[in-house]
Amino acid sequence: MITSPSSLRRSERSRRATLEAALALCTEKGYGRVTIEAIAARAGVSKKTIYRWWPSKSAVILEAFTDALVGTTPFVDTGDIAADLRANLSGAVKFISTPPFGPAYAGILSEMHHDDALAQTVRAKLVDPRCDEAVARLRRAQEQGQIPPDANLPLAVEMLYGPMYYRHVLRKPIQDEEEIAALVTHVLRAIGVPPEP
Amino acid sequence: MITSPSSLRRSERSRRATLEAALALCTEKGYGRVTIEAIAARAGVSKKTIYRWWPSKSAVILEAFTDALVGTTPFVDTGDIAADLRANLSGAVKFISTPPFGPAYAGILSEMHHDDALAQTVRAKLVDPRCDEAVARLRRAQEQGQIPPDANLPLAVEMLYGPMYYRHVLRKPIQDEEEIAALVTHVLRAIGVPPEP
Structure with a gap:
C-alpha cells in the first residue's frame, strides 16, 4: 500500500488528537474511568483507528x-x-x-x-x-x-x-x-x- | 446496656476474624475485588456487625x-x-x-x-x-x-x-x-x- 503525504499528515493528526484526548480525560475523570470509547469520541477518531495503533487504554x-x-x-x-x-x-x-x-x-x-x-x-x-x-x-x-x-x-x-x-x-x-x-x-x-x- | 464478659470475648473474636478475612481476601483477589459481603462471609459475621465497627472496606x-x-x-x-x-x-x-x-x-x-x-x-x-x-x-x-x-x-x-x-x-x-x-x-x-x- 502506498501512503500519500496527506494521509500521513492525517495519521499524525489523529495520533496527537488521541494522546491529547487521553490525557485530558485522565485529568477530568481519573484514570480508572477513562475508556477507549471516550478517548475516540473526544479525539474525533474511530475506536478501530485507536486499536490499530495501541493494544489498550494503558498503552495510549x-x-x-x-x-x-x-x-x-x-x-x-x-x-x-x-x-x-x-x-x-x-x-x-x-x-x-x-x-x-x-x-x-x-x-x-x-x-x-x-x-x-x-x-x-x-x-x-x-x-x-x-x-x-x-x-x-x-x-x-x-x-x-x-x-x-x-x-x-x-x-x-x-x-x-x-x-x-x-x-x-x-x-x-x-x-x-x-x-x-x-x-x-x-x-x-x-x-x-x-x-x- | 450491660455487656457481659462472654459477649466482649465474642466481639473481639468477630473483630479479629473480620480483620484476618479482609487481609486474606486482599491476597487472594486483590484489594479492588474485595467486598464487605465477602469479608463478612469469610469471617462468619454479619455485614451489619462490620458496619457497626467500620465505615468502609478501606477502614477495615x-x-x-x-x-x-x-x-x-x-x-x-x-x-x-x-x-x-x-x-x-x-x-x-x-x-x-x-x-x-x-x-x-x-x-x-x-x-x-x-x-x-x-x-x-x-x-x-x-x-x-x-x-x-x-x-x-x-x-x-x-x-x-x-x-x-x-x-x-x-x-x-x-x-x-x-x-x-x-x-x-x-x-x-x-x-x-x-x-x-x-x-x-x-x-x-x-x-x-x-x-x-
Whole structure:
C-alpha cells in the first residue's frame, strides 16, 4: 500500500488528537474511568483507528505520558552536577504533580499493581531509561573528578528519586525548590562529594 | 446496656476474624475485588456487625494493616543508630513486600489516589506516627552526639524510606540486606556521620 503525504499528515493528526484526548480525560475523570470509547469520541477518531495503533487504554496513556516527559525534563550537562541534578529533579517533581500528567501517571502506577505487562512496559520505556540517563550524568561527573571513583551511583539515583515517589504515593505536599536543593546536597554528600562553599 | 464478659470475648473474636478475612481476601483477589459481603462471609459475621465497627472496606483493611504493622516493626533503641535503622527498614521492607500485608497496602495506596479521606487517614494513623518515631530515634542519637546538631532529620527519614516506596510502586525487586545496609550508611553520611570503621 502506498501512503500519500496527506494521509500521513492525517495519521499524525489523529495520533496527537488521541494522546491529547487521553490525557485530558485522565485529568477530568481519573484514570480508572477513562475508556477507549471516550478517548475516540473526544479525539474525533474511530475506536478501530485507536486499536490499530495501541493494544489498550494503558498503552495510549503511557505513550502520551512518555512523549511529553521526554521533551520536558531532559538531562542537561552544564558541567555543574549539583545544578543539573536540581534542574532534573525539579522538572520531574513538577511533571508528576501537575495535570494532565500527574493524574495520568498516578493512574498508570495504580494499574501497574494488577497488570504485570504494563508494569514491565513502564519500567522498560519510562523508568529505566531515565535512571540510566541519571547514572550516565553522574558517571560523567565522576570521570571529571567531581565524584569519588568508588561512589555507588545507582544508589544515589534511588536516593534522589525515592523521596519524590514517596510523597507522590502518600499524597504529601510536593518538594519545593529549597527541599530539592537540600536533597541534592545530601545525596552528593552521601556519595562522598564535599558540600559546596 | 450491660455487656457481659462472654459477649466482649465474642466481639473481639468477630473483630479479629473480620480483620484476618479482609487481609486474606486482599491476597487472594486483590484489594479492588474485595467486598464487605465477602469479608463478612469469610469471617462468619454479619455485614451489619462490620458496619457497626467500620465505615468502609478501606477502614477495615487499614485497621488490619496498622494493627499488624505496629507489632512487627517497632523502633528499638540499642544505642547503635546504624543497626537500629537497618533493623527498622529491613522490617518495613519485608512487611510491604510479603502477603498478606504487601498486597493489602498496595491496594490502600492505590485507593488513596481517588479517596481524600482515606489518604488523610493513612497519613495520620500509619505514616506520620512512624515518621515521627524515626525522627525521634535519630534525635536521641543526635542528643548522644552521634549525629551533628544541625542535621536535617526529616530529610534523612525521607531518604531512608523513599527508595522502599520507589521500588514498591514501580514493582522493582525489593531491597536486600546489603542494599539496606548501604542505604543506611549513605543516609548517615549525608547528614554528617562519618562512615563506620
